[in-house]
Amino acid sequence: MARVIIDIPNRVDFRTSIDVRITDLNYAAHLANNAVLGLAHELRMKFLAEFDASENEFFGVGLIMTDAAIVYKSQGYYGDTLDAEISCEIVSSVGFELFYRLKNAESGKEVARIKTGMVCFDYKANKIAKLPEEFRDALERLS
Template identity: 50%
Template sequence: MARVQIELPRTWLYRTRLDVRVTDVNYGGHLGNDRVLALAHEARVRWLASCGLSEKDVGGVGLIMADAALVFKGEAFLGDELDVELGAVEVRRSSFDLVCRLNRPADGAEIALVKTGMVCFDYVARKVARLPHVLARCLESVS
């Protein structure tokens, strides 16, 4: 059976720490797949804010998520702290992929990889837009 492969970026743009909350734990007693995507979303919002941007305004246009993929590497549990690293790959004219790596610093365990395909979108014109220069600069900077 084919497995999803997520290419890691050469450098990480942003790092943050997030906690696994009770709402992140599924009936199996560990971090749920839907919540991994939510943690990646939180990291993306924090990264954009560190650049002075938001998902609704990345330089005159917004962002939409076109696709997502995740690969579990290990389990995380209620109360675990997770280090989330975020980097960009495949930056194109109107889109880019963000990759998040979630690790548990307490023991160094890699928990998951997430890739989200992001598209610049003009919500007024209701169409795909070019990547704004301010966002392009943020995608190139390394913290």
């Protein structure tokens, strides 16, 4: 079976950190696979907050996640602080991809790479919406 490969863009649009909580562990006492996607969700919300936006209020539209991929690089444990980097790539007139790199803050060892596909959505009309120009402009200002 072919392995998933996530190539992280060279540009970093957002940096923050997040702690591994006790509820993020599995039966083997390390970071659980389902928790990694939950961490990505929290990080995405922090990234969107930089634009004074959220998944429900994204420059006049909403956001839905259309796909997700995770590549595990090493284990994370309770109490670890993870340094997180997010890169955003606009891939169409209606959406973008977010790339996340999680590293152990103490050792610098990469823990995981994540990619989520995001599409703009008009919940009132119940259909996909155009990517707001305001987001394109705001993202460009980050570079």
